[in-house]
Amino acid sequence: MAKVIVVTSGKGGVGKTTTSASVATGLAKRGYKTVVIDFDVGLRNLDLIMGCERRVVYDFVNVIHGEATLKQALIRDKRLANLDILPASQTRDKDALIKEGVEKVLNELRKTHDYIICDSPAGIETGAVMALYFADEAIVVTNPEVSSVRDSDRILGILSAKSKRAMDGEDPIKEYLLITRYDPNRVQTGEMLSIDDIMELLGIPLAGVIPESMSVLQASNSGTPVIHDELSISGLAYQDLVERLLGEEVPIRFISPVKKGLFKRLFGT
Amino acid sequence: MSILDYLLRKKKKSAAVAKERLQIILAREHIDRSGPDYLPELKKDILKVVEKYVAIDYDKIQVTIENDGNCEILELNISLPDFAADTVPLTKVRSTSAAKRV
Numbered sequence: 001m002a003k004v005i006v007v008t009s010g011k012g013g014v015g016k017t018t019t020s021a022s023v024a025t026g027l028a029k030r031g032y033k034t035v036v037i038d039f040d041v042g043l044r045n046l047d048l049i050m051g052c053e054r055r056v057v058y059d060f061v062n063v064i065h066g067e068a069t070l071k072q073a074l075i076r077d078k079r080l081a082n083l084d085i086l087p088a089s090q091t092r093d094k095d096a097l098i099k100e101g102v103e104k105v106l107n108e109l110r111k112t113h114d115y116i117i118c119d120s121p122a123g124i125e126t127g128a129v130m131a132l133y134f135a136d137e138a139i140v141v142t143n144p145e146v147s148s149v150r151d152s153d154r155i156l157g158i159l160s161a162k163s164k165r166a167m168d169g170e171d172p173i174k175e176y177l178l179i180t181r182y183d184p185n186r187v188q189t190g191e192m193l194s195i196d197d198i199m200e201l202l203g204i205p206l207a208g209v210i211p212e213s214m215s216v217l218q219a220s221n222s223g224t225p226v227i228h229d230e231l232s233i234s235g236l237a238y239q240d241l242v243e244r245l246l247g248e249e250v251p252i253r254f255i256s257p258v259k260k261g262l263f264k265r266l267f268g269t
Numbered sequence: 270m271s272i273l274d275y276l277l278r279k280k281k282k283s284a285a286v287a288k289e290r291l292q293i294i295l296a297r298e299h300i301d302r303s304g305p306d307y308l309p310e311l312k313k314d315i316l317k318v319v320e321k322y323v324a325i326d327y328d329k330i331q332v333t334i335e336n337d338g339n340c341e342i343l344e345l346n347i348s349l350p351d352f353a354a355d356t357v358p359l360t361k362v363r364s365t366s367a368a369k370r371v
Contacts, residue, residue, distance in 0.1 A: 146287050153295050157302050190282025197288045201295060 002110040005117050005245070006135035006173075008159075010151030012122030014143045015180040018216060019238075020119035021049045022227035023139070026242030028083035029227075032114040035074065038088035039131035040121035041096055047087045050077065051223025061089035064101030070108055079228070084113070094127035106134050124158060133164050137174040137245075139207065143181045144193040149201055152177075156202065176207035178241065183212045188257040195255065208241035210234050211254045297328065304334050315345070323349055 007020045017040075024036035038046035041061060047053040052075045058068035063086075070086075077083035086105075089096065109116050120131035132138060138159055142152040159173050160166055166173075179198055186192040199206055210216075215232030219225060227242070229235035233254045240250045301309050312332050319325055331346040 146291055149291055150294060150298075153298070157298075187284070190284050193284050193287055197284065201288070201291050 021225040044088035
């Protein structure tokens with residue numbers, strides 16, 4: 001049975017697309033046939049993060065409106081043969097996503113793929129609701145910061161009230177908390193909300209903690225999902241997340257403060 | 270307060286402040302979300318009426334609906350601003366309506 005996982009957050013800029021790209025890549029690396037869909041119609045960016053922006057011909061909205069077949073619109077990842085990308089339209093607006101159309105595309109993908117990752121846009125409007133509506137599982141991406149935590153709480157309310165599973169009275173969407181841009185040093189000095197604080201506030205199980213790291217920007221600069229970078233703690237933390245999504249028990253790493261040497265103290269990071 | 274007290278006084282860490290603020294606002298938003306859809310609107314309307322006489326903030330009004338056996342209780346709490354510095358007046362209007370049977 002194919003699984004639909006939405007990557008959502010409410011707030012923008014917390015790492016939804018970075019997470020979608022890395023989770024999809026990680027699942028494909030583990031041998032699962034995976035597709036990642038960009039739901040951010042009008043502001044497509046997943047193609048850039050996946051490094052396939054120059055190969056976009058048709059998009060999700062074209063498929064929904066019957067202007068292209070799914071096969072024409074899917075872009076095969078250049079590194080992994082069992083990973084596909086379905087880009088968002090750049091010229092339409094979010095209302096182009098019709099529920100019936102989205103459902104039809106997802107049902108078709110369910111037949112051919114093991115995992116369908118839905119990269120949600122920010123906000124709580126049509127695009128975001130469409131991305132989460134058909135989900136079986138949700139990764140709620142949260143920064144250790146007040147506005148992000150509040151928006152995540154809001155999204156959790158929408159997951160439990162407006163999703164298909166909630167409306168049909170089925171088993172609820174399985175929710176996972178992913179904390180990104182975490183800085184253990186600032187948590188230690190009391191400047192940043194801790195993992196425990198966020199878990200207590202949001203009340204959902206923790207699936208991963210991605211430490212703040214330079215490698216995320218470097219990965220997006222080059223169009224390579226950060227999970228490919230095995231020398232980066234963020235890349236490794238994403239690998240751990242993928243293993244936990246697959247039901248494996250993996251301890252959370254990279255959450256203890258790192259002591260800065262005298263040199264770094266004097267000359268900065 | 271002596272200078273020593275001032276120097277030794279521990280400043281509250283900003284993360285603790287953030288957590289406390291979030292606990293309060295999330296609890297409030299959960300109440301708004303869990304009640305019927307008209308609750309936030311009702312609250313705004315009550316605020317309009319009260320504001321004619323006393324200046325108060327939106328979060329000084331609390332409207333909750335509780336299920337008490339076979340009737341629903343609409344509870345309305347309005348905290349009026351401090352007139353005397355040492356007292357905290359709290360006007361509590363509790364209207365019980367058994368109009369809606371469950």
